[in-house]
Amino acid sequence: MNPVTLTINGADHTLENIPDxxxxxxxxxxxxxxxxTKFGCGMALCGACTVHMxxxxxxxxxxxxxxxxGNEITTIExxxxxxxxxxxxxxxxxxxxxxGYCQTGQIMNAAAFLEKTPxxxxxQIDQAMTGNICRCGTYNRIREAIQLAAKKGGAS
Amino acid sequence: MKxxxxxxxxxxERRDFLKTSTxxxxxxxxxxxxxxxxxxEEEIKEASIFFDPNVYLxxxxxxxxxxxxxxxxxxxxxxxxxxxxxxxELAADxxxxxxxxxxxxxxxxxxxxxxxxxxxxxxxxxxxQAGAAARMMLEQAAADQWGVDASECNALNHEIxxxxxxxxxGFGDLAEAAxxxxxPAVEDIKLKNxxxxxxxxxxxxxxxLQDIVMGTAGFGIDAQTEGMKISVVxxxxxxxxxxxxxxxxxxxxxxxxxxxxxxxAPAFPMGFNPLGGIAVVAENxxxxxxxxxxxxxxxDEGANAVYNSxxxxxxMVTEIQKPGTVRREEGxxxxxxxxSSKTLxxxxxxxxxxxxxxxxxxxxxxxxxxxxxxxxxxQHPQWVKGTVAAALELDPxxxxxxxxxxxxAFGRKSKPDFATEAALISQKAGVPIKLxxxxxxxxxxxxxxxxxxxxxxxxxxxxxxxxAWNHHSAFPxxxxxxxxxxxxxxxxxxxxxxxxxxxxxxxxxxxxxxxxAHTRIGWLRSVCNIxxxxxxxxxxDEVAHLRKVDPVDNLLELLGxxxxxxxxxxxxxxxxxxxxxxxxxxxxxxxxxxxxxxxxKSNWGKTLGSGRGQGICAHRSFLTYxxxxxxxxxxxxxxxxxxxxxxxxxxGVVVNRDRVKAQFEGGAVYGLSGALSSAITFDKGKxxxxxxxxxxxxxxxxxxxxxxVHFVDSSEKPTGVGEPPVPPIAPALCNAxxxxxxxxxxxxxxxxx
Numbered sequence: 001m002n003p004v005t006l007t008i009n010g011a012d013h014t015l016e017n018i019p020d021x022x023x024x025x026x027x028x029x030x031x032x033x034x035x036x037t038k039f040g041c042g043m044a045l046c047g048a049c050t051v052h053m054x055x056x057x058x059x060x061x062x063x064x065x066x067x068x069x070g071n072e073i074t075t076i077e078x079x080x081x082x083x084x085x086x087x088x089x090x091x092x093x094x095x096x097x098x099x100g101y102c103q104t105g106q107i108m109n110a111a112a113f114l115e116k117t118p119x120x121x122x123x124q125i126d127q128a129m130t131g132n133i134c135r136c137g138t139y140n141r142i143r144e145a146i147q148l149a150a151k152k153g154g155a156s
Numbered sequence: 157m158k159x160x161x162x163x164x165x166x167x168x169e170r171r172d173f174l175k176t177s178t179x180x181x182x183x184x185x186x187x188x189x190x191x192x193x194x195x196x197e198e199e200i201k202e203a204s205i206f207f208d209p210n211v212y213l214x215x216x217x218x219x220x221x222x223x224x225x226x227x228x229x230x231x232x233x234x235x236x237x238x239x240x241x242x243x244x245e246l247a248a249d250x251x252x253x254x255x256x257x258x259x260x261x262x263x264x265x266x267x268x269x270x271x272x273x274x275x276x277x278x279x280x281x282x283x284x285q286a287g288a289a290a291r292m293m294l295e296q297a298a299a300d301q302w303g304v305d306a307s308e309c310n311a312l313n314h315e316i317x318x319x320x321x322x323x324x325x326g327f328g329d330l331a332e333a334a335x336x337x338x339x340p341a342v343e344d345i346k347l348k349n350x351x352x353x354x355x356x357x358x359x360x361x362x363x364x365l366q367d368i369v370m371g372t373a374g375f376g377i378d379a380q381t382e383g384m385k386i387s388v389v390x391x392x393x394x395x396x397x398x399x400x401x402x403x404x405x406x407x408x409x410x411x412x413x414x415x416x417x418x419x420x421a422p423a424f425p426m427g428f429n430p431l432g433g434i435a436v437v438a439e440n441x442x443x444x445x446x447x448x449x450x451x452x453x454x455x456d457e458g459a460n461a462v463y464n465s466x467x468x469x470x471x472m473v474t475e476i477q478k479p480g481t482v483r484r485e486e487g488x489x490x491x492x493x494x495x496s497s498k499t500l501x502x503x504x505x506x507x508x509x510x511x512x513x514x515x516x517x518x519x520x521x522x523x524x525x526x527x528x529x530x531x532x533x534x535q536h537p538q539w540v541k542g543t544v545a546a547a548l549e550l551d552p553x554x555x556x557x558x559x560x561x562x563x564x565a566f567g568r569k570s571k572p573d574f575a576t577e578a579a580l581i582s583q584k585a586g587v588p589i590k591l592x593x594x595x596x597x598x599x600x601x602x603x604x605x606x607x608x609x610x611x612x613x614x615x616x617x618x619x620x621x622x623x624a625w626n627h628h629s630a631f632p633x634x635x636x637x638x639x640x641x642x643x644x645x646x647x648x649x650x651x652x653x654x655x656x657x658x659x660x661x662x663x664x665x666x667x668x669x670x671x672x673a674h675t676r677i678g679w680l681r682s683v684c685n686i687x688x689x690x691x692x693x694x695x696x697d698e699v700a701h702l703r704k705v706d707p708v709d710n711l712l713e714l715l716g717x718x719x720x721x722x723x724x725x726x727x728x729x730x731x732x733x734x735x736x737x738x739x740x741x742x743x744x745x746x747x748x749x750x751x752x753x754x755x756x757k758s759n760w761g762k763t764l765g766s767g768r769g770q771g772i773c774a775h776r777s778f779l780t781y782x783x784x785x786x787x788x789x790x791x792x793x794x795x796x797x798x799x800x801x802x803x804x805x806x807x808g809v810v811v812n813r814d815r816v817k818a819q820f821e822g823g824a825v826y827g828l829s830g831a832l833s834s835a836i837t838f839d840k841g842k843x844x845x846x847x848x849x850x851x852x853x854x855x856x857x858x859x860x861x862x863x864x865v866h867f868v869d870s871s872e873k874p875t876g877v878g879e880p881p882v883p884p885i886a887p888a889l890c891n892a893x894x895x896x897x898x899x900x901x902x903x904x905x906x907x908x909x
Contacts, residue, residue, distance in 0.1 A: 030440040042596075099230055
């Protein structure tokens, strides 16, 4: 119950009177008010809630605020100021989104992946993105957009 | 699709809408200050003059064009596609067009039920007329100003140009003068020549694209308002059960929990009302979830606690071997089967399926004295309005329904239950409530796609000709969700792929069987076309192999002569997707055309190595003709992959080529989920699965290598594109697996070992 401080997109947020086991997702959405990070399953099964913690893609629904405290959290709102991150640009060029709900999680996952794997093979892309479900079925375009982002110098 | 008694499909004849719906600017557009893409920002208006020739369109003196999207955006692109039709006829510069989302109001906008793949079909002409009428008025206004004849004035790229002198006036310059002119009568509207289309048939990106990739797009779950609290509900795990007793002592100790409220549980079948249960209201979502976990509830589970889907399926499989209720009959099936020199019969089974849109159901509701405001990811705002009004005992005019973006829907979000649930909690709690369904809630309490068993018996004569087709279908009807008497499928359900069997076989008999519902049955992307296309598409392949005829040739031959099939003369009340058969006939020539096209494009019959094969299925649904070839590869470890899928599509005029392609790419994946891995089962009346670990859906590593979409160039009226990709996928896949392995798979999800 002690105040917990989260660093999200470079800004500190102090959370009071919340359970230590609150998942980071709900702190981001309900308390920091950043709604680009989505709820999809609550069990790290779908990837809709993906954010970066110290540059690594993590499922914010399954990390407590206590565990996240003291780490640098980046959400979709912090990935770029104007949507000009190469992965976002590739997503728009390939016209990936249908409903769009899972896409911020897909983009965050892809961005972290490309940082570590700037020239991925097709099977590496599939492996890296398998944890992110899209019920609209935009997978073929996700593959294409990741390849395009990689070609254009990938990461950031 | 509107199937249900509560909301009889009112066919909208809006031929005179332009005359009757001309309203003043303030009356209309102020309602839309909540734009969907940035739902909660106030719009800053500097323009002072508005030209509003109809309810879908406004042009101001700054030249800004505002187009109203009155259908719900759940991923099909309709929020962009319909406005592009208006903008094209208007000759607007698309970059100067702003889209606002309509409130739910049937009187103003006509049908807003975004379901049944009919937005394009129903609104293509009205949208063209809306844009064209405004364009003609702008041309007339320019002509008046220049003192010339309107025929010399043409709209191009947001300007009116005088053909003789080259003089130009912008739309904004003409807004005031145009607003004083009479709207042309529908019969006087001059539509563009399709050759001059600048947006229709092209690939305009969706309006919300940038908002989506930046995380600023407004889905239902993102809606916020001052003083809002969060609620989750504990519902009885058995449909029709209710709270017997509960203890909330531990719940109320959870930090952030503000209160609990009991919601009345209606008896089964409860139709489209909420299920009742215990609502926990809290400061944040996590506190609400933890509070719900701490509830101690004893349920009275009711009569459906006996429901076991395995024994139910086995009962259906037994039942469909017997004579059923005849729903379509030509010739003499008994005699034909008795005299056949060869017969073949097979049973096909599909379990319940859940929609599982990535955004689970949710709604923000604010009930105040005599009024309710809703923000919901709903496919059907008008049904929400009516249902919420009834539940709160309000006049529907006092229920305001704002439609947000929908994070997927697939038919789930046309049901108004979750919006009503939120409204009831807000009424009890006295504060604005954002109701959240967790994924477990979604999987446990969906309106499921019906589990089904199909049996098809076919007879061949001594000349290897198919002379008998006897199709039996059993599944719990959607009607069973509202009426205990609906124990057999309705005509509209059977006409989705069974009764509209288009093949030219002299003796045809379609029979249905009893199957009472023990859970809420709903409509899921392509509805009963799923089970019927699976049975028909698989059996036709079995027939081809029995006849030793190539499966493509078999389909083309069995379709017979080019003809329009008079289903309306052959059956009483043939629904034809709520369109007249004379307007949208089942045309075997169009069906054959897509089969030939897909065979050609997929290089049908190409030589493939061991463990590989192609399968075909052709299926007309939502008045669109689709043929699909799936190619599979199965390795030595029985791992299946799908190198490519080809679709050939005749959906009439293609409004947004890229979005239609996207529907087919995504529809293939949606169909693959059901074919490869998804199944909802029941034990003791409860859904066994709970989340994506046990309700498995297709992931990127299961996606096809490539999905190719080949269009038939057509000037026919546009028909559905959201649902038609799904039905042919499973049968084409199973037919491909047969080609690759000689294994015939008649149960979904498939098991290769």
